[in-house]
Amino acid sequence: xxxxxxxxxxxxxxxxxxxxxxxxxxxxxxxxxxxxxxxxxxxxxxxxxxxxxxxxxxxxxxxxxxxxxxxxxxxxxxxxxxxxxxxxxxxxxxxxxxxxxxxxxxxxxxxxxxxxxxxxxxxxxxxxxxxxxxxxxxxxxxxxxxxxxxxxxxxxxxxxxxxxxxxxxxxxxxxxxxxxxxxxxxxxxxxxxxxxxxxxxxxxxxxxxxxxxxx
Numbered sequence: 001x002x003x004x005x006x007x008x009x010x011x012x013x014x015x016x017x018x019x020x021x022x023x024x025x026x027x028x029x030x031x032x033x034x035x036x037x038x039x040x041x042x043x044x045x046x047x048x049x050x051x052x053x054x055x056x057x058x059x060x061x062x063x064x065x066x067x068x069x070x071x072x073x074x075x076x077x078x079x080x081x082x083x084x085x086x087x088x089x090x091x092x093x094x095x096x097x098x099x100x101x102x103x104x105x106x107x108x109x110x111x112x113x114x115x116x117x118x119x120x121x122x123x124x125x126x127x128x129x130x131x132x133x134x135x136x137x138x139x140x141x142x143x144x145x146x147x148x149x150x151x152x153x154x155x156x157x158x159x160x161x162x163x164x165x166x167x168x169x170x171x172x173x174x175x176x177x178x179x180x181x182x183x184x185x186x187x188x189x190x191x192x193x194x195x196x197x198x199x200x201x202x203x204x205x206x207x208x209x210x211x212x213x214x215x
Contacts, residue, residue, distance in 0.1 A: 009047045011037040016054040021100035025055055025111040055108060056116045062101045063123040066094055070130050080138030084187060087134060089179045091160040096175055099164045106161065128153055135190075144190045156186060 015036035019028035031041040073086040131153040138144035
């Protein structure tokens with residue numbers, strides 16, 4: 001349904017996000033997106049030329065946000081441990097607060113066509129290279145143990161992305177508590193001197209017990 005105070009273009013994009021995430025790109029016709037946005041099907045073309053342009057805008061917007069925030073924190077922090085912690089936090093926060101958008105990014109790349117696909121892949125590659133550069137810097141400075149930066153970056157991305165599949169706001173753990181746990185797990189595998197994570201381990205041990213993640 002349309003949201004008061006939001007532009008028609010934003011309402012259309014929000015409708016596309018909802019339907020793409022729920023049914024998949026190919027199973028979500030423009031007429032249903034228009035109906036959910038509260039307009040006639042023909043009116044959608046005043047804002048977007050086709051369904052592909054909606055998919056591209058969703059992916060481009062959130063990949064650029066992910067990249068720009070990682071670039072900012074890499075400029076802001078110099079210590080490899082702080083960079084790692086903030087990179088983990090950035091990835092988890094964005095993926096848990098924009099679940100549908102990043103689900104679309106992760107599952108609908110195959111639906112992009114030609115140059116549009118190449119453009120989004122390039123944005124994804126930028127993120128991979130930024131993360132790999134951060135890891136390489138930590139290794140060269142003797143903070144992270146030597147390892148294959150590409151494989152390590154893929155492992156970190158996969159772990160942090162998966163949080164959005166089980167995390168529920170209002171559950172047992174806050175986003176920050178999850179970030180602390182993930183930083184502890186990842187840093188113990190990377191740091192040459194893992195005793196630097198002792199403070200985080202102590203904070204994690206104070207969390208209330210539960211039989212299920214996110215409950």
